[in-house]
Amino acid sequence: RLDSIAKVVDTSAEIRYKTRTNGKESVGVIIQKQPDANTIEVVDNVKKVLPEIQKNLPAGSKITIVLDNSEFIRDSVNDVWHKLFIAVILTGIILFAFLYSLGSTLIVCLAIPISLVGTLFLAYISRFTLNILSLSSLTLSVGIVVDSSIVIIENIYRHRRELKESPEIAAEKGAMEVSSAVTATMLTHMVVFLPIVFMSGLIGQFFKEFGMVQVYTSLLALAVGFTLTPMLTTKFLKDTGDKPWVIKAEEQFDRFKNGYKQALMKFLKKPKAILALIAILIPASFILLPLIGFEMITKTDEGMYQVSIRLAPGTNLAKTEDIVKQIENKVASYPETERIFSTIGKIVGGTTSIGAEGPEYAQIQVKLKEKREKSTSEIIEEIKPFLATIPGTITVSQYTSMSRGGSPLQIYVTGEDENTVTKTSQRVFEIIKQTPGVSTIDTSYHPGKPEINFVVKREQLAENNLSSSQVAMICRAALEGIVPTKFRQGENEYDIRVTIPEKMKKDHKILENLPVVNSMQNMFVLKQVAEIKESTGPTMKERYNRRPSVTIQGDVNKPLGTVLSSIKAKIKSEKLPPEVKIIIGGEGERMGEAFRDLFLALLLSVLLVYLVMAAQFESWIEPFIIMGTLPLSIIGILTGLFLTGKTINIFSLMGIIVLVGIVVSNGILIINFAKNLILMGKDPEESVVEASASRLRPILMTTLSMTGGMLPLALAVGKGSVLKAPMAVSVISGLLSSTLLTLFIIPLAYLFYVKKVHKK
DSSP: OGGGTSOOOOOOOOOOOEEEETTEEEOOOOOOOOTTSOHHHHHHHHHHHHHHHHHTSOTTOOOOOOOOHHHHHHHHHHHHHHHHHHHHHHHHHHHHHHHOOHHHHHHHHTHHHHHHHHHHHHHHHTTOOOOHHHHHHHHHHHHHHHHHHHHHHHHHHHHHHTSOOOHHHHHHHHHHHTHHHHHHHHHHHHHTTHHHHTOOHHHHHHHHHHHHHHHHHHHHHHHHHHTHHHHHHHHHOOOOTTSHHHHHHHHHHHHHHHHHHHHHHHHHHSOHHHHHHHHHHHHHHGGGHHHHOBOSSOOOOOSEEEEEEEOOTTOOHHHHHHHHHHHHHHHHTSTTEEEEEEEEEEEOOOSSOOOEEEEEEEEEEEEEOSSOSSOHHHHHHHHHHHHHTSSSEEEEEEOOGGGTTOOSEEEEEEOSOHHHHHHHHHHHHHHHHTSTTEEEEEESOOOOEEEEEEEEOHHHHHHTTOOHHHHHHHHHHHHTOEEEEEEEETTEEEEEEEOOOTGGGGOHHHHHTOEEEOTTOOEEEHHHHEEEEEEEEOSOOEEETTEEEEEEEEEESSOHHHHHHHHHHHHHHSOOOTTOEEEEEHHHHHHHHHHHHHHHHHHHHHHHHHHHHHHHHTOSHHHHHHTTHHHHHHHHHHHHHHHHTOOBOHHHHHHHHHHHHHHHHHHHHHHHHHHHHHHTTOOHHHHHHHHHHHTHHHHHHHHHHHHHHHHHHHTTOSTTHHHHHHHHHHHHHHHHHHHHHHHHHHHHHHHHHHHHHHHO
16 A cells, blocks of 8 residues: 555645735736737737636636736827827917918818828828827827928918919919929938838837838828918918908018028128037037936836845745735835735846746835826835845836836856856946946845755766766655656546655755665665765856856946946956956847947938938039038037936937938028029029028928927826937927027028139
8 A cells, every 4th residue: 555655645736936916815827918919909808808717716716907018008109199189289379370360270280180191091001000109200290291381381372472473373383483392301301211111120120110100291291282282272371461460460570580681691791600609519519418318218107116036045935925025015005006916936037137936036016006196216215215124135126118128237247267257247246236326236146045966976876887867866856756647536637746755855864865776776875876965056057158147237217328338437447357258238238239220320311311402402512501400400409308307318319310301491491492593693692691581481380380299299298208208309409409500500501602603
């Protein structure tokens, strides 16, 4: 009988992991979508089947959704729709302020719904999705799509009012007169996105839909501007010049235009002062770069944070659970806390922790209430003093779905010799720990884990016809147990695990005398062929490019680029072993790759814009003059980012690329009109002044309408808004500074060029 040689116990398997939900034991299920799947669709489908699953659960069981990444996406998308609506209203108000007519405003604004609806149709054909980036692109386009219609309707209005032409003649001549300028403007705006659309890697995947949406809206806006807008002006464009308030408004604008005209003529005669000021402002603005800082993406407040726990090696699961309960009670005491989900015995690698398993590890994820007065970062700072009183390594960080499961700060210490790498990693860890801006830090090297090593005696193994794998199997059977078969009862199966009693596992004499049988059926005891030694060792070992490695990672409370620069400078000043390499990984590595791709895209965009204008003007010099608006925008971009507290990241750099196709439009309008006047035989200086003054209204209208369209995004109010705000701030601030300076610099540069040509 079996019970005569063994004790048979009906029990459960050894508990290695535990999960808790809101302070109660639970079973946690993590659902991961496929890479090409839509998050919202997956979540909706899962929620549909939950009621059916709930019916089949035992009485008293309840399914609770602890974390739902789709909530942030839904709120962000809804927020962008809201901002899109506000942008349309603001653009309409700005246009009405210049056109003085509801009919004229509606004619121009008609380009918005036609372009946006048409873009949605083209996006559907292209199999794009409505996400944060594609909708943000639509919002940014609101001010841009009216650009062509503004220039055309303003010129038609000028023909009817100043030249007293009939509606039909004015519509035809007015549209044709600015056709080349409008076409060049919209083409320059479209070609800047070609490098992004055809770029591979992270930036290509991230911004492809963004760029194509801009191209679609620009194409449709151009079509509307040259077809529907002129036709509607013949029917609905009314002369409101006889109304008292319009007369007063026109007088005010005429005074403003004359003031600009006088200032421009003075500047053309004595330009040295302003040129000297610009020459100082452009390089001076680069002084702001260290104060602005660099990072991959601005961290969003999604109302979630996580606490990662690593206690002393050898800590059992019960002790770890007690610590988790203490932290849960503290977290639950905050009125802002909504849900708590804890994992004991395991840490999923994430923002600040190395993924690891063992009874000394635990992780607590906290979901905060939607309506609360404190931000997630403020709550984290409040709980840190309490966590500091608990023994062990405990890190707390803000959760963000945009982190892609990685850490903002991640550094690999690698080399040929494992001991050298380990010692060097400890020095690097202390350097990083003392660097300003590093809020939490952890390392993958955790020494001190108790171990029992069975060191085989190879000569004795060979003499006794045994192998090291046989010894390993005996040790495993004794300490962990083996499952030779299963017991079936009805539809259920139960593992039959054979092992030695728990008390014996800690007795060296028992372990030393474990029987080992060779292929000849001869029996030996373990101490004859192996030696038992107690020691401590690392909880895990890593390799990077097939070499020993230690990972150091954590979170930062300053821009990542600034922190990495400080770390690199400190490490460079240290005399580290030359054979050890320090490699930047994680978000820092992705940021470097993304910045390189974006700077390459920026250079290609500038080149393409230049070539489009060179073909349009049939000149190499005139486009070069217009490109002079780009350096002028740098002053506004850096100043705007600094004043609003935004950083240089992939979104603000994308804003600069968008700006390349926008800021040249003002220069195109001025030079195109001045060139026509000069060809008609007018004096170059008079032509430049007249062109600048006559184009003042459309330049101001397009600039302000674009600013109004992007203002809701720049204000960063709402879920996910902080992601897109740097892009809008870059465009608005760069557009305003370049417009202000373009009104003086472009006329001066073009006049200088024309005079040189006339002398020849």
